[in-house]
Amino acid sequence: MDLYSLTDSPLGTLLLRSDGENLTGIDFLTKELLSKIEQTAHLDANNELLSRTKDWLTDYFAGLEPDVSVLRTRTTGSEFAKVVWSEISQIPYGQTTTYRDIAVKCAKRLGQKSMSSQAVGGAIGRNPLVILVPCHRVLGQNRQLTGYSGGLDRKVKLLEHEGVAVANLKYPKR
Incomplete structure (x- = not known):
């Protein structure tokens, strides 16, 4: 099951996506994305990986250069x-x-x-x-x-x- 969480950034709200073990998406929130996840997904701000991702983004926007390797990711593509x-x-x-x-x-x-x-x-x-x-x-x-x-x-x-x-x-x- 995909887990989603929203987080604010200086550039707008970001939608975070996880399969429960890996970070699978970070996107700028649009009405289309919000509509899609409201129908099919589970918003779970308490997921540990999504919380760590929020912390990573907070550090990034604070001007730090956070270590990407602390986030386990999985991408789907060719x-x-x-x-x-x-x-x-x-x-x-x-x-x-x-x-x-x-x-x-x-x-x-x-x-x-x-x-x-x-x-x-x-x-x-x-x-x-x-x-x-x-x-x-x-x-x-x-x-x-x-x-x-x-x-x-x-x-x-x-x-x-x-x-x-x-x-x-x-x-x-x-």
Whole structure:
């Protein structure tokens, strides 16, 4: 049975999901997500793992660099997506990289000559553990801001929170 809990953050309410033993999701709460869990899930704020996750997020938003390894996680996805998420997890706090750089590293790990940045972007867009698996640290070429499940404004705020110089980031043309 999936267990869910809500926690407030400076960027909005986060929905935490656990299978009871592993953290399986962190998402920014939307009306659609809330409607879905109200019908099918169990809100259990007293679950130990969900409580530790809340503590981790509190530390993160307090400006600390909490150790991710204290949270046991399980993700569901293709081998390719898991390789992408693993690579993203290696991006240090306060630093950024590009979709292209992640694609090159993933191609090497998977024994391929090359890999599309767009394919990497698709896997990043399905990241089930926002903030914890720091997809907000991935930028397009020339520091171009591109997609983030929580919205570009949140992506910029997360980067700024980590000390990344955001003044020279490029927003997409509208």
